[in-house]
Amino acid sequence: MPLKLSLKPGEKFVLNGAVLTNGDKRASLVIQNKACVLREKDIMQPQDATTPARRIYVPIMMMYLDPDDNDQYYNEFALRMTEFMGAIQNRKVLATCIEISRDVTSGAYYKALISCRKLFDFEQECLSYDPESLQRHAAGY
Numbered sequence: 001m002p003l004k005l006s007l008k009p010g011e012k013f014v015l016n017g018a019v020l021t022n023g024d025k026r027a028s029l030v031i032q033n034k035a036c037v038l039r040e041k042d043i044m045q046p047q048d049a050t051t052p053a054r055r056i057y058v059p060i061m062m063m064y065l066d067p068d069d070n071d072q073y074y075n076e077f078a079l080r081m082t083e084f085m086g087a088i089q090n091r092k093v094l095a096t097c098i099e100i101s102r103d104v105t106s107g108a109y110y111k112a113l114i115s116c117r118k119l120f121d122f123e124q125e126c127l128s129y130d131p132e133s134l135q136r137h138a139a140g141y
Helices: 052-065 067-087 091-105 109-127 131-138
Strands: 003-007 012-015 018-021 027-031 037-039
Touching (some): 037 052, 052 067, 052 091, 052 109
Antiparallel strands (some): 003 027, 012 018, 012 037
16 A cells, blocks of 8 residues: 655655655655655654663664664664563553564564554653652652
């Protein structure tokens, strides 16, 4: 099935490893055959992987974009996923981790990336707390 991309002016995307930039007007592209495509919003630089879930995302993204070095990226993915799963107890999130692992194992990297973004939401919920309200709660206020 063809993939239709609607691009904003100046939007970047990766197509089979090549970084392309749309011109100064909106454009649509139709990709007729299988290709590795990531939009600018889905691309994460390694230095931006500052949380455990993001450290899972980057090696999956690299396996998708650079299949020649899959062993290296898979080892990093497996390590980061094992660490993440060892630190959480939420059954729904663990099920998402298993789903991601299955997708990676079967080579469905794009699907794994989409699922991995769900971990970002869980992580944000866990990390976004008000320290003052936590202290008041702990003190019995």
